[in-house]
Amino acid sequence: MNQICFLSSFVFLTNVIHNAYRRETIYSFLFFCLFLTSLAVHSMPTIYTNVIDKVSIAAVVLFGGYTYYEKIVKLPENTWITIIPPLFFLATIYLYIYGFFTDTYCYHPNLYIANQFHAFMHLIGSIGHHFIVLI
DSSP: OOHHHHHHGGGHHHHHHHHHHTTOHHHHHHHHHHHHHHHHHHHSOOHHHHHHHHHHHHHHHHHHHHHHHHHHHHOSSOOGGGGHHHHHHHHHHIIIIIHHHHTOGGGOSSHHHHHHHHHHHHHHHHHHHHHHHHO
């Protein structure tokens, strides 16, 4: 089991609670699904848990992007907070995609280091989505 990534998956529960508190029911549900699939993939990694986790990730990213777009379109002026979600999104893409092509970050040859970056990616992804809700 990938213990650090399993444990860092619990950060998604903060999004579940925050979104439920803000009455963002769909967002809360999607994060709950992501929490469950993340636990699954980090405790029993198979092709099936990996695919279902990727589907949950895509759902959260797409719904988060939609929510972000809807909110910034309605803002009378751009504020400093609107830049944070795209920066955090780009950071997660950098750690995952760039890391994949360069065997660094989440794909570092040292599994301990790779898992540390993956757990960090959970954290910054969660924070980025918290900011979307706060806009």
